[in-house]
Amino acid sequence: MAKPKIALYWAAACGGCDVAVLDTNEKILDIANLTDIVFWPIAIDFKYHHVEAMPDKSIDLCLFNGAIRSSEQEEIAKLLRAKSKIMVAFGACACFGGIPALANFSNRSEILQRVYLEAPSNENVNKTVPQLLTKVAEGELELPELFDDVLTLAQVVNVEYFMPGCPPTADLILKVVDAFAKGQLPPVGSVIASDKSLCDECERIKEEKKITKIVRPHQVIPDPKKCLLEQGLVCCGPATRGGCGSLCIKANMPCRGCFGPPPGVVDQGAKLVSAIASIYQGDSPEDIARLVEEVVDPAGTFYRFTMADSLLKRKRIK
Numbered sequence: 001m002a003k004p005k006i007a008l009y010w011a012a013a014c015g016g017c018d019v020a021v022l023d024t025n026e027k028i029l030d031i032a033n034l035t036d037i038v039f040w041p042i043a044i045d046f047k048y049h050h051v052e053a054m055p056d057k058s059i060d061l062c063l064f065n066g067a068i069r070s071s072e073q074e075e076i077a078k079l080l081r082a083k084s085k086i087m088v089a090f091g092a093c094a095c096f097g098g099i100p101a102l103a104n105f106s107n108r109s110e111i112l113q114r115v116y117l118e119a120p121s122n123e124n125v126n127k128t129v130p131q132l133l134t135k136v137a138e139g140e141l142e143l144p145e146l147f148d149d150v151l152t153l154a155q156v157v158n159v160e161y162f163m164p165g166c167p168p169t170a171d172l173i174l175k176v177v178d179a180f181a182k183g184q185l186p187p188v189g190s191v192i193a194s195d196k197s198l199c200d201e202c203e204r205i206k207e208e209k210k211i212t213k214i215v216r217p218h219q220v221i222p223d224p225k226k227c228l229l230e231q232g233l234v235c236c237g238p239a240t241r242g243g244c245g246s247l248c249i250k251a252n253m254p255c256r257g258c259f260g261p262p263p264g265v266v267d268q269g270a271k272l273v274s275a276i277a278s279i280y281q282g283d284s285p286e287d288i289a290r291l292v293e294e295v296v297d298p299a300g301t302f303y304r305f306t307m308a309d310s311l312l313k314r315k316r317i318k
């Protein structure tokens with residue numbers, strides 16, 4: 001019997017999601033045995049034209065990681081969508097925009113200006129900035145267009161499943177591949193993680209304590225048994241879906257929110273602001289001003305992984 005065909009792709013990504021697949025250790029061999037990997041740019045030398053030549057819906061499962069921020073990524077997302085029966089937004093970047101979507105606090109021209117003309121580490125005496133088309137002796141060279149907005153995969157194509165995490169854990173990856181191989185995938189539209197919030201799964205002692213200040217991880221050694229938020233650390237647990245096995249919490253580090261919002265929460269950042277406000281002791285304008293000062297980079301803290309999928313989506317372009 002023919003093995004199911006599987007494709008893996010990275011768009012605006014760091015490579016960590018692909019490494020997470022390799023992190024399944026010897027089980028990667030099971031994945032390779034159970035499936036026929038027909039496209040995986042980081043690991044196997046297939047070209048786009050190989051995918052273009054495949055019949056529509058001939059790929060059984062596509063694990064697509066990374067956000068969409070260029071015309072090339074949009075084109076390949078649409079190509080893989082046409083060729084795949086099941087499309088999985090794999091990792092926080094594909095699901096919510098992830099770290100790349102923090103670029104939505106800028107726009108294309110600001111990014112190019114900063115990266116190519118202002119960054120102190122960049123020596124660019126000719127002030128060269130990438131162009132879509134460049135004439136050379138041999139003809140025209142074309143670069144993909146950088147979009148103003150970083151988008152989630154589902155903002156570009158239909159997606160059957162969402163697998164959050166930065167990156168998804170090896171356990172979740174194996175669970176999905178196993179369910180896929182057995183034809184036991186959950187209903188379309190499911191998020192492959194827990195249906196509870198991280199706080200619901202966290203074993204730390206919660207004392208319903210109020211806080212009077214926010215501290216950063218390098219400023220304290222937290223009590224390993226007690227809730228980190230109640231110790232003044234910005235722990236995203238109340239606004240984050242469970243399912244990672246409390247990885248950061250077990251390392252005595254606050255959750256940064258990479259599993260995205262829990263069920264029923266539309267905007268992870270707004271939920272986190274509300275959770276912090278509810279345990280903050282102090283309501284004078286001075287108290288609140290001090291609290292705001294204590295959160296370094298509030299937008300990046302509250303929307304670290306979900307800016308593209310938030311109600312805000314981006315900074316207003318002037």
Ligand code: SF4
Nearest residue numbers: 013016091092093166
């Ligand atoms: S989700 Fe995390 S690990 Fe995966 S590509 Fe994005 S930044 Fe990298």
Ligand code: SF4
Nearest residue numbers: 199202227228235237
């Ligand atoms: S806020 Fe963080 S440390 Fe506290 S219960 Fe929730 S996940 Fe655990």
Ligand code: SF4
Nearest residue numbers: 244248255256257258
């Ligand atoms: S604790 Fe939070 S940041 Fe850490 S892996 Fe889990 S969801 Fe991601």
